[in-house]
Amino acid sequence: MSTLLAPFGVKxxxxxxxxxxxxxxxxxxSVHYSARPDxxxxxxxxxxxxxxxxxxxxxxxxxxxxxxxGQRVYPEFDPAIxxxxxxxxxxxxxxxxxxxxxxxxPHAFLWVxxxxxxxxxxxxxxxxxxxxxxxxxxxDSEEDNRYTVQEYAETIACLEGNLIEWHNPxxxxxxxxxxxxPGGENVVYRFMDQAGKGxxxxxxxHLLESYAKRYxxxxxxxxxxxxxxxxxxDAIRAWLKSRAHDLRGIWPRLHIASSCVELQTELARxxxxxxxxxxxxxxxxxQGIEARRHLIDCLRYLATGELGYLRGLAx
Numbered sequence: 001m002s003t004l005l006a007p008f009g010v011k012x013x014x015x016x017x018x019x020x021x022x023x024x025x026x027x028x029x030s031v032h033y034s035a036r037p038d039x040x041x042x043x044x045x046x047x048x049x050x051x052x053x054x055x056x057x058x059x060x061x062x063x064x065x066x067x068x069x070g071q072r073v074y075p076e077f078d079p080a081i082x083x084x085x086x087x088x089x090x091x092x093x094x095x096x097x098x099x100x101x102x103x104x105x106p107h108a109f110l111w112v113x114x115x116x117x118x119x120x121x122x123x124x125x126x127x128x129x130x131x132x133x134x135x136x137x138x139x140d141s142e143e144d145n146r147y148t149v150q151e152y153a154e155t156i157a158c159l160e161g162n163l164i165e166w167h168n169p170x171x172x173x174x175x176x177x178x179x180x181x182p183g184g185e186n187v188v189y190r191f192m193d194q195a196g197k198g199x200x201x202x203x204x205x206h207l208l209e210s211y212a213k214r215y216x217x218x219x220x221x222x223x224x225x226x227x228x229x230x231x232x233x234d235a236i237r238a239w240l241k242s243r244a245h246d247l248r249g250i251w252p253r254l255h256i257a258s259s260c261v262e263l264q265t266e267l268a269r270x271x272x273x274x275x276x277x278x279x280x281x282x283x284x285x286x287q288g289i290e291a292r293r294h295l296i297d298c299l300r301y302l303a304t305g306e307l308g309y310l311r312g313l314a315x
Contacts, residue, residue, distance in 0.1 A: 073233065076240040077267040081250075086257045089123045090115045094314050096307050097156075098191040098298035099222060101211040103199050105129060106145055107152055108294035110263065111187075112302050116309045119253055120239060120302075124159060125260040127294055133261035135269065137292070149211060150176075153218040160185040164219045178219035186315035191301040192222035225301030232300030239303055263295040270296060 020028050093113040100108040111124040128145050131138050138144055153176060157164045161184035164176040180186060196212035215222060226232065238253070245251035256263060270293055 073270045073272060074236060074240060074267050076237055079264060079268075081242065082240065082252055082254060082256050083258050083264060084121075084255050086123070086259050089113065089121045089255070089257050092314055093121070094307070094309050095185050095187050096189050096191070096302055096305065097187055098225065098301040098305075099196070099215070099220075100193050100294045100297045100301075101196040101199060101215075102294070105294070106147065107211075108298055109152075109156065110260075110295055110298035110302065112307065114307050114309050116311075118309065119255060120307065122254070122256045122260050122263060122299070124257070125263055125295055126155070126159070127262050131292075133265055135265055149214045150218055153215065153220050156220060160187065175217045176219035178221075184315075186313060188310070188313050189305065189307075190220065190222040191225040191298075191305055193297065193301070194224050194227060196222075226304040228304075229300070232304050235303035236296075236299055260295075263299065266293050266296045 017031055090113060093115045095111060095113050097109060097111045102108075106128045109124075109126040110122060113121045113123050115121070128147065129138070130142060130144055154164055157178060162178065162180045165179050166174065166176050168174045192212055192215065196215070197210050199211045209217075212222065236254075240252055240254055242250045242252050
């Protein structure tokens with residue numbers, strides 16, 4: 001440390017304090033947690049225990065820009081804690097869902113129920129890909145499934161115990177009205193990735209329009225989610241984090257039905273980017289790799305949606 005400070009004519013004031021010049025020549029003062037005399041022994045161990053993995057500690061407290069590369073984005077996810085039998089999902093609560101449309105892969109859908117205590121239960125997923133729930137990627141020789149927005153809309157209504165009432169069938173101005181049936185689910189809000197406004201559903205025999213507009217015309221009305229990846233990741237981690245529960249002991253806010261295998265697969269596989277060669281002059285962006293994360297994206301939209309329990313809207 002004294003060698004590092006020597007060019008500035010400054011003596012090391014205490015361990016953990018450093019001074020260097022940035023490439024622009026501007027002096028940069030850094031203070032490490034070791035500068036605190038109390039950050040030793042049990043106190044240090046307690047602070048480290050607050051982080052879900054050693055990599056997150058190294059990034060936040062040790063200043064390692066490359067600490068997260070190759071690490072799981074959601075190390076908090078533990079099937080033994082977060083995955084429950086479908087029969088344990090409450091039958092009554094406020095229901096929400098999210099849609100992640102994409103022109104080259106099947107659209108993804110995720111449903112969440114929030115109970116009166118604020119716990120969130122992922123009780124249904126839909127991503128009709130040939131590799132859904134499998135720990136492998138689609139081969140170049142394979143062709144994935146393709147469906148129209150009309151088929152998706154009808155499937156959504158059917159899964160929710162409701163139906164789409166169609167008007168002007170087989171005509172360019174065909175439209176649908178979502179009709180809730182006795183005993184059917186009441187979905188409070190649906191969130192759709194804003195990209196749905198940019199992707200054109202040009203492969204379907206209707207007017208040229210975006211996926212968002214077509215879903216709306218076919219009875220599936222959606223609102224825009226919060227799009228920030230970082231805030232979305234933090235919101236998912238907050239749901240995954242275990243907390244004290246008066247009756248159940250250590251209990252997370254997020255619970256995933258065992259039948260939702262694709263979301264479980266994505267949470268277990270999703271990792272941060274790797275850099276082939278790291279240098280001081282090149283910053284590694286701590287972002288998840290561009291891999292299969294369609295259900296994770298849906299979960300982000302829901303986790304940042306400020307979902308709550310409203311008695312009058314529960315079903």
